[in-house]
Amino acid sequence: MYVCKINLCMIKINEESVTERFMRYVQIDTQSDPQSETYPTTQKQKNLSEILLKELQQKGITTEVDEYGYVYATIPSNSNKNIPVICFCSHVDTAPDCSGSNVKPILHKNYNGDDITLPDDTTQVLKLSDAPYLKNHIGNDIITASGSTLLGADDKSGVAAIMEAATYLINNPNIKHGDIKILFTPDEEVGKGTAKIDMQKVNAKFGYTLDGGEAGSLEDETFSADAATIIINGVIAHPGYAKGKLVNAIKIAGEFLEALPKKEWTPEVTEKKEGFVHPVRVEGIAERATIEFIVRDFDNDKLKQHGEKLRLLALNTIKKYPGVTMEFSIKEQYRNMKSILDKHPEVVANAAEAIRRSGLKVKTESIRGGTDGSRLSYMGLPCPNIFTGMQGIHSKLEWIGVKDMAKSAETIVHLCMIWEEKN
Ligand SMILES: [Zn+2]
DSSP, X not given: OOOOOHHHHOOOXXXXXXXXXXXXXXXXXXXXXXXXXXXXXSTTHHHHHXXXXXXXXXXXXXXXXXXXOOEEEEEOOOSSSOOOOEEEEEEOOBOTTSOOSSOOOEEETTOOSOOEEOTTOTTOEEOTTTOGGGGGGTTSOEEEXXXXXXXXXXXXXXXXXXXXXXXXXXXXXXXXXXOEEEEEESOGGGTOTTTTOOHHHHOOSEEXXXXXXXXXXXXXXXXXXXXXXXXXXXXXXXXXXXXXXXXXXXXXXXXXXXXXXXSSSSGGGOOTTOOEEEEEEEEEETTEEEEEEEEEESSHHHHHHHHHHHHHHHHHHHTTSTTOEEEEEEEEXXXXXXXXXXXXXXXXXHHHHHHHHTTOOOEXXXXXXXXXXXHHHHTTOOOOEEEOOOBSTTSTTOEEEHHHHHHHHHHHHHHHHHHHHTO
């Protein structure tokens, strides 16, 4: 059993400091752009990367930013043990779903449970009845945006937590740890967070993304994801002389979409461990229509079955129309990280231990989506996801509790210590 040496175990993160840091980072517009072909997808993301570079360098931490906006930093080991190198990772960009320019964070001191009407758009009201997790923060400080933008707690709370933990490690050299790597990525929200990553520079054995919600949550499982494309080739003729000849691809696409199950197999009616298929884009002319789907499941075999079922359903519609043909293709997007993490149980176990040492209950959860960690896990860096406290993400009602963010930083410090102790 671990016996706590009191001077090493009392990690006390400064809440004012993490708040100040977070409020400063969210005011920098770092929205990524799904339509962009450049890396990073928006140059403005680098504005935050550059600030992080300077702040880390000021602490004496070796840091670099590359042309794509990735920040790589190393806090060197202060232990004589041989400890696996671990990396803490969060993303600097914010989601394209909601404006990220001119973010005005508001610190609500000593939140009392009343509705909070956001000043720049009074239709935006944060209510306990809609966001029951607010209850955990009554009597504490919370931060919201002002009503016209998202807040950007996703994922600047992760950035702030990592920066605060790094500061703590530097200021408290009595805390023993191995080499600690820090990685800040651009473009996570548009699925390109790892596109230009240099794994040589990361040079770590295991990683942790700080990109999760409620305090204590630890996510070791994500969806497995494919993208499916169905192209329907109709039969074209002059519409004035089309009788008995013309078959309109747009109408067949409509018929096929209408034939999709509505009470199952779709995001509107699935939850927990259920998978789904979801049309995300339709494009066409009478001659040719393209439908794009995303396909999701936690289980790779089931994922494959969903793809096959989709193909057969499309075929069923098409075959009613002689002369019409179909092209079906499926592309891997990312895979459930659990199968990788299961081979290295100490990665998740140490995170759970760190959360407990921070005085929180561990909530192991599955993400109905992907993280940078799901790709990183398959790129050789097994990488579960740890909470930061972010709530209501990608919306104008996004908010975060200050104590959660401080607990997230505390968990990082404990995690560094645990890896040192256990080796
Ligand atoms: Zn995120």
